[in-house]
Amino acid sequence: MPAQHLTPILLCLLAMWRIQTPVSSHPQYNHCQLVQKTAVCNSAELSSVPARLPENLEEIQLNYNQIKTLHDNSLLHYPSLITLTLACNGLERVQSNVFQDSKLLENLNFANNNINTGYEETSVALRKLPGLRFLDLSENKLNNEMASTLLHDLSSLEYLNLSGNLLQRLDETSFRHLHNLKELDLQRNIMFEIDSAFGSNPKLQRLNLAFNYLPCLTDFNMTQLVVLNASYNFIEWFISRQDLNEMFQLETLDLSNNRLLFFPFLPSRSKLQNLYLSHNILRFYENLVDNNTLQNSTTSVEFYNLQKHMKNVTAQLWDDNLHGDISSLDTLDLRGNQVDYFPDGFIKKMPTLSRLRMSMNCLETLNLSSEQFFGSLYELDISNNRLNQISADDKLLTTFGNLTYINLSRNDLKELPFGLFSSLQRIHSVDLSYNNIGICLPDETNINVNNITSCVQWNNIGSLRQLYLKGCDLETVPTSAFMGLSLTHLELSDNPGIDVQDSLQSLSRTLQYLGLGNTQIQDIDLSHFQSLKSLNLSKNSLFHLPPSLHDIDLKVLDIRDNRLSTIPSGQAHSLASKLQTIFLTGNMFNCCQTEWFRTFETTKTVNMIGKSDIECQDILAMTHRVQDSQMFLCLEAGESILWYILLLVPICLCLTGISIVVFLTYKSKILQKSIKKKYLKPTSY
16 A cells, blocks of 8 residues: 555654654665665655755655755756655645656655645646656645646546545536546545536546535446445435446445435445445335325435436335345445334345344344345344344254354343354354343253243353353353353353352353453452453452452453452552553542552553542542552551541640630730720710
8 A cells, every 4th residue: 555545644643753763774864764765854854855865766755844845956866756755844835847857756745734825836846747646635725726726637646635625516627637546535625516526537446535515425327436435424315327237346335424314226236345324314114105104105205406407206215226236245334323124125135245233223123034134144233222022943043154243232132032042153252231131040941832032051052252241130140051162251241149150160261351340249269260361340349359360360450440448569569460451440549558559550561541540548538649649648657547646636735725825815905995995985075
């Protein structure tokens, strides 16, 4: 990937890092480092292009300097130059003849400058580059007129970056000279219209329109386009040309974070593999046809002015001829929409679908049999819906031979098809968190005539590695619950009162992550869990850490929101020698026993998350941040608080006595003045 693909900010940071990295084996010229035929002159406080570098240079990096003007004679000494980067300079003027002798220059980076100031002269200079292929003009405050002028006659361009500018409206004249353009980045502008802007770019394959203000994309006819990113706009409609017999080459379409009302009207013939529609307001409307409650509603929609001189089009809200070809889809992302059902045959039209992401929708039921899922399905995420029922027949379950990840968390499930998970030969990760599904007791046969069970038997599922049962109201976990499993991740948090000590022993050889947060656990023996790397014991009212933590090689420990007052010195040193990350906030530590904090702080390999928020109380019950040790009031070793009391009592008595003496001394004078003022008044005679 060329350097021009980096965003301007990342490019500037990269430039600063590279200039600060020593290259002792390479010669230096005028604050530049030479690496083969590349001169790295980033962050060198240069105001012009160095003139005494080797003439055979092919690349000069001048990012993050102070070059305001690129003079005509700046590049005379470098006729072999292929790549020139001047990002983050405040560059305002590029003189018209600066590239007169740079016939080999292909890559030019002017990102994050002020090209808008002298854009007319810069445009003349750019026309002197017959072989220019990559041009980065991002973050230059360019408007439509400036961009059009700069791009005039640059027919050799293949990659163009105009992101982060002030473009508002594009039309057929915007890129009419860029006949060889293959990739165009227009993200983070303020565009609200792109009327026929790309008709002169038959080779354009990658187009980025993200983070703009486009209200719709209609009459989409760019058959050569392979990747289109139109995320983070205000798009309500995506309508492609349905009358084209030519195959669309589109493979990836990203319409996420828009305002789509309907499933996009895709090309009738395409190679679409990845369709991202997350975080819209999309749903299906086929059921309105039979909805008697909407007597005055219509099931059709009219489209006006889809194309000049074109008659109005009337179409059904769900029409197989309009939603287009989805037979090649590999990934369908519909997260964060309002989908409450799949239209008849919708899933069946995607025989190669491997990833279906449906979290944060409104599904209430899912019939795996009637939807006719194919065996290609690899990932199924239906979390955070309203599911109260999932049904499937035994024959269908055997067809899910490729299903590896399934997420059913945050639904209203109370029952599941019997053998749902044990029938999946390659199942690797299952998430049933925040459902009311239990773990079956030995010999439990809670199965009704419809082959439905309210508990799941997890033992002997050989492929399972990650199991998430968070917030399932689990109380009793059979000793044999996880027998025959090779779990690496087990999440049991938010199950208050759960007892898992005996059932976990079968996982001591393989378990790497264990979640026991908010389970009211007070102690647990983990001394045999030699593979355990991450442990969550948060929200458990712990007064001390389990002693068995000494014996395992933990890397991540979460003990937030407990009742820890200190961590013994020996335990702190043991943990510090192994841990990489520790969470400690939410405990009220003793300010006078914070040696553990200094142990973790001096051990540079331990990262205390939220270090500034860790609190403690001193002997006067005042709260401080542990890192502010100079604010604490503590006793020295061996001292008793009785000595402080004996010291304070005489002081208080002395202050009280002095106050009484002062009051009595001035009391008589105060009384005399008061009497005189009240009774000794002058008379009239």
